[in-house]
Amino acid sequence: xxxxxxxxxxxxxxxxxxxxxxxxxxxxxxxxxxxxxxxxxxxxxxxxxxxxxxxxxxxxxxxxxxxxxxxxxxxxxxxxxxxxxxxxxxxxxxxxxxxxxxxxxxxx
Numbered sequence: 001x002x003x004x005x006x007x008x009x010x011x012x013x014x015x016x017x018x019x020x021x022x023x024x025x026x027x028x029x030x031x032x033x034x035x036x037x038x039x040x041x042x043x044x045x046x047x048x049x050x051x052x053x054x055x056x057x058x059x060x061x062x063x064x065x066x067x068x069x070x071x072x073x074x075x076x077x078x079x080x081x082x083x084x085x086x087x088x089x090x091x092x093x094x095x096x097x098x099x100x101x102x103x104x105x106x107x108x
Contacts, residue, residue, distance in 0.1 A: 006036065008041070008042045044077070058074055
């Protein structure tokens with residue numbers, strides 16, 4: 001793979017109400033990464049408004065990346081709604097340690 005990196009920043013409302021639009025945005029990012037033979041980094045904004053829909057979309061993204069041979073990285077702040085959602089739902093284990101980078105440097 002090339003050293004270039006495709007980046008998708010997810011921010012704002014990332015909930016069940018915006019799931020279809022978020023999904024389409026993610027699919028477009030995957031198509032671009034695959035076409036350019038680049039890794040894809042999804043960055044979650046610290047101040048996003050999210051519910052369990054976002055981790056579900058990201059788990060699906062991991063499966064898509066594995067199927068399509070795309071290196072996927074997920075970056076998120078060590079605090080904020082996304083971190084809290086993962087913590088409360090017990091979902092840290094669902095993301096492999098290399099895929100989820102908490103921006104304070106911790107690997108989960």
